[in-house]
Amino acid sequence: MIDLFFLGLKDIFRYFRLFFLLLVSVFIITIIFVSGTLSAFYSEPSHTSKFNKIYDLVPVSTDMTGNRDLADRFQEWFNGKGMAYVSSQYLNKMTGMTTYVVTGDPVLFHPQMEKTDHLQVYEANGVGGETEIRFGGNAYPLKQIRMEAETLSGPISDIGENETFLVVYVSGKKISDWINYEDGFAVWRLMNTAILYEDAAINEGELKDMLEGSFLALSKYSDNPIYNQLGEYKFVTGYLYPCLLLMIFCVFLFFRMFYEHFLRQMYQEYTVHILYGAGLRDIVLRNSMLMFLSLLILFFGFWYISRGEPTPIRSIGYLLIGGMLGMLELLMVWILCRSDRLKNVKGVD
Amino acid sequence: MEKSIYLTLFSVSVFLAVLLAVNYAAGIYRYHKKSLPYGLSFNAMAFEYTGSSGGNLQGLLSLEKTNLVVLLEKMDGAEIGLYDPGMVYYSSFSTEMLIGSYRYFSQEDYAGGRMVGVSVAKSPMNLGKDQGIISSLSSCPLADKGASVAWNLFALEPEEGDMVYVDSNSKAVLKKVRDLLLNEGYEEREIGTNAELDLTAAIRYGLTYRYSFYLLFAAGTMLLFHVAVSCIYMENNRKRFLLHALYGGKRLAVLKVYGGPVFLTVAVASLILGCLFGIVFSENWHLTAGNFFAFWTAYLAYTLGLYFINFGLVHLRSRNRRAVGK
Numbered sequence: 001m002i003d004l005f006f007l008g009l010k011d012i013f014r015y016f017r018l019f020f021l022l023l024v025s026v027f028i029i030t031i032i033f034v035s036g037t038l039s040a041f042y043s044e045p046s047h048t049s050k051f052n053k054i055y056d057l058v059p060v061s062t063d064m065t066g067n068r069d070l071a072d073r074f075q076e077w078f079n080g081k082g083m084a085y086v087s088s089q090y091l092n093k094m095t096g097m098t099t100y101v102v103t104g105d106p107v108l109f110h111p112q113m114e115k116t117d118h119l120q121v122y123e124a125n126g127v128g129g130e131t132e133i134r135f136g137g138n139a140y141p142l143k144q145i146r147m148e149a150e151t152l153s154g155p156i157s158d159i160g161e162n163e164t165f166l167v168v169y170v171s172g173k174k175i176s177d178w179i180n181y182e183d184g185f186a187v188w189r190l191m192n193t194a195i196l197y198e199d200a201a202i203n204e205g206e207l208k209d210m211l212e213g214s215f216l217a218l219s220k221y222s223d224n225p226i227y228n229q230l231g232e233y234k235f236v237t238g239y240l241y242p243c244l245l246l247m248i249f250c251v252f253l254f255f256r257m258f259y260e261h262f263l264r265q266m267y268q269e270y271t272v273h274i275l276y277g278a279g280l281r282d283i284v285l286r287n288s289m290l291m292f293l294s295l296l297i298l299f300f301g302f303w304y305i306s307r308g309e310p311t312p313i314r315s316i317g318y319l320l321i322g323g324m325l326g327m328l329e330l331l332m333v334w335i336l337c338r339s340d341r342l343k344n345v346k347g348v349d
Numbered sequence: 350m351e352k353s354i355y356l357t358l359f360s361v362s363v364f365l366a367v368l369l370a371v372n373y374a375a376g377i378y379r380y381h382k383k384s385l386p387y388g389l390s391f392n393a394m395a396f397e398y399t400g401s402s403g404g405n406l407q408g409l410l411s412l413e414k415t416n417l418v419v420l421l422e423k424m425d426g427a428e429i430g431l432y433d434p435g436m437v438y439y440s441s442f443s444t445e446m447l448i449g450s451y452r453y454f455s456q457e458d459y460a461g462g463r464m465v466g467v468s469v470a471k472s473p474m475n476l477g478k479d480q481g482i483i484s485s486l487s488s489c490p491l492a493d494k495g496a497s498v499a500w501n502l503f504a505l506e507p508e509e510g511d512m513v514y515v516d517s518n519s520k521a522v523l524k525k526v527r528d529l530l531l532n533e534g535y536e537e538r539e540i541g542t543n544a545e546l547d548l549t550a551a552i553r554y555g556l557t558y559r560y561s562f563y564l565l566f567a568a569g570t571m572l573l574f575h576v577a578v579s580c581i582y583m584e585n586n587r588k589r590f591l592l593h594a595l596y597g598g599k600r601l602a603v604l605k606v607y608g609g610p611v612f613l614t615v616a617v618a619s620l621i622l623g624c625l626f627g628i629v630f631s632e633n634w635h636l637t638a639g640n641f642f643a644f645w646t647a648y649l650a651y652t653l654g655l656y657f658i659n660f661g662l663v664h665l666r667s668r669n670r671r672a673v674g675k
Contacts, residue, residue: 017577021570021573021574021577024570025567025570025574028563028566028567028570029567031563032560032563032564032567035559035560035563036560039560056436056439056440058436058439058440058443058453059448059449059451059452059453060452060453060454060455060456060458061452061455062449062450062451062452064449183449184448184449185447185448185449188448215448215449215452217436217453217455217456219415219435219436219437219439219440220415220416220435221440222416222518223415223416223435223437223518239369239372239373239630239633240373240560240564242369242630243366243369243370243373243564244567246362246365246366246369247366247567247568247571249362250359250362250363250366250571250574251574253355253358253359253362253578254359254574254577254578256355257355257356257359257578257581257582258577258578258581261581261584261585264585
């Protein structure tokens with residue numbers, strides 16, 4: 001066994017070109033594949049945010065007279081489709097605290113909030129244990145909620161983690177009574193930051209009817225050629241991978257031709273080896289030194305070069321190196337078994 | 350002919366791999382060098398007004414498409430007109446403040462041809478409503494060529510020498526607009542992926558950029574492997590060359606027998622498969638037909654050169670030099 005090891009090393013040094021070219025090709029392909037995957041992983045739009053923007057609302061008029069109607073029409077249309085919230089200047093003044101108005105499904109705003117058919121007020125991150133709050137001449141029942149980092153991830157990004165504020169869940173009431181509808185920004189903000197369920201049925205015609213005569217117009221994100229071409233993502237999946245597949249195919253063809261040539265050159269030596277009692281297994285082991293040494297060097301090289309990268313991506317690299325060399329080893333055994341020359345020397349088993 | 354099928358397969362797949370790598374480098378070159386003005390996509394088309402017809406752009410309104418951007422460039426970009434029914438520039442570049450005071454182009458503006466404009470200057474200018482400025486976009490590529498205001502397209506009169514840029518994510522819409530503009534006395538100019546590309550400059554640029562460097566480097570390695578593979582092919586046929594020589598074969602005739610069929614197959618197969626790749630990857634294709642044929646010719650010259658050199662080397666290294674050809 002030790003003899004085979006040294007004989008294998010001797011073969012490698014005699015045919016250093018094959019060894020070197022094999023190392024270079026497998027290493028380059030691994031690096032390109034892994035860094036391409038890494039780039040695709042980071043620049044894929046859904047990786048950075050799981051919320052996809054479908055529509056944008058653009059102000060095309062400065063006429064704010066139809067706003068009250070627009071906000072109510074929006075609330076009606078929006079019912080059962082998701083959640084929308086906006087900071088209300090009108091309530092801020094009345095309560096003396098930052099106040100958000102929520103409509104639709106309140107669970108999307110905070111999991112502790114409940115869907116009710118009456119107006120409900122919540123205090124977020126409050127210290128007191130009050131169960132009632134008075135503003136505008138009326139008393140409303142008050143419940144406590146706590147905002148934490150994970151509830152603030154995603155769409156609700158403009159609220160601080162430890163801020164104390166009120167949330168008014170408007171249910172069964174017209175939203176236009178609770179916000180400054182004359183302020184175009186509030187109405188725009190309410191509608192533009194609305195979060196819809198993934199399976200919510202959105203009829204574009206309905207949306208356009210709703211905006212008819214108002215100061216807003218609909219802009220569809222998927223219509224935007226400028227937005228759609230940004231990012232390297234398309235480059236990588238579009239033709240980096242096909243190119244790499246072709247290159248792997250080239251490496252296999254190259255290895256096949258070179259290995260046959262190698263066997264032809266080593267014919268005399270292997271004949272002597274077989275005449276002295278070696279089997280085909282020994283020749284395979286002897287040549288496997290090539291793969292074994294490549295594997296060691298490539299694993300070490302890849303480990304060294306990818307120290308800072310995330311683990312799943314590093315394991316892709318190791319798998320690729322292992323897989324390619326394993327396939328080449330199988331190809332090698334197949335060529336060796338089909339080789340007539342060695343069979344002739346060895347005779348029939 | 351010993352294992353010529355492997356040499357052929359190898360040659361063709363190296364051609365395709367290198368073609369894709371060069372295409373990637375060309376894409377990076379086009380993308381990074383911003384050969385497209387005003388942040389337009391690779392689909393964009395350009396037209397120049399020749400004055401032979403009315404130049405009326407009102408027909409765009411009757412298309413009623415929202416996935417369309419049309420730009421009119423006057424006086425080398427110092428003054429531009431914008432038709433943006435999808436509100437692409439607003440949703441990409443607006444900071445969305447002061448709603449109620451400022452707004453974007455509406456359909457009524459376009460239909461009425463009102464003289465209104467959006468400020469796109471690098472440093473925000475005072476928005477005088479009386480001057481027809483209705484909004485402001487910050488760090489917008491519309492200011493790339495020095496324009497400070499993008500006016501309503503239908504308020505401007507096209508003059509001879511003005512450029513019109515059209516962009517959309519739909520080829521059907523682009524075709525409709527193209528027909529419309531050609532009828533109105535505009536002539537198509539090359540831009541985007543149609544524009545002529547300096548292949549050597551693209552490859553040189555690609556070597557400075559990380560991913561395209563890797564790919565081009567790998568493609569170069571494949572070309573080196575090609576040297577080794579064709580060398581092995583000739584080496585394996587050495588005894589046959591000797592036999593040919595003994596029976597009176599001339600050197601060139603022998604090379605013709607062993608290299609000719611392989612070369613022809615590679616030429617035809619790489620041409621057909623290369624064109625097929627161009628169709629399959631048409632979304633991400635950045636080479637022009639001229640670039641492709643130049644590349645194809647260069648590759649074939651490279652292959653032919655390899656055959657000649659390797660055949661010559663085998664001939665030189667042959668022990669009985671006199672016996673191999675005369």
